[in-house]
Amino acid sequence: MPDYVYIIIACVAAVVAVAAIVIIFLCVKKKREPKIIVDETFVNNLVEYLGDIKNVKEVNVDNGRLKIEVNDLDLVKLDEIKSLALNGIFVTGNVIKILFKYDSETIKKAINSRL
Numbered sequence: 001m002p003d004y005v006y007i008i009i010a011c012v013a014a015v016v017a018v019a020a021i022v023i024i025f026l027c028v029k030k031k032r033e034p035k036i037i038v039d040e041t042f043v044n045n046l047v048e049y050l051g052d053i054k055n056v057k058e059v060n061v062d063n064g065r066l067k068i069e070v071n072d073l074d075l076v077k078l079d080e081i082k083s084l085a086l087n088g089i090f091v092t093g094n095v096i097k098i099l100f101k102y103d104s105e106t107i108k109k110a111i112n113s114r115l
Contacts, residue, residue: 038106049076050081057094065098086100
């Protein structure tokens with residue numbers, strides 16, 4: 001066989017391999033991003049993890065992060081809140097900052113409506 005046939009076969013194999021890698025990457029990426037709906041159950045769970053609504057002092061949004069000030073940090077279930085957050089949480093004093101994958105403003109409004 002002429003040499004150009006081997007070159008064509010190698011090019012086709014390379015294109016197929018790249019296409020397969022792209023397809024696998026897209027499938028894995030979709031599986032990593034579970035959709036979580038901000039509904040009554042989600043808000044109830046978050047409020048429970050914060051130590052009940054009586055423990056919530058103030059809720060704001062700061063650069064896309066939900067910023068929650070609590071009365072007693074010992075009542076807060078930080079591990080459960082971490083499971084809801086995109087990149088974990090940041091705690092300073094009695095202030096908890098959480099970066100969610102979804103609209104923090106919606107969550108803020110839902111919690112503030114209970115205060």
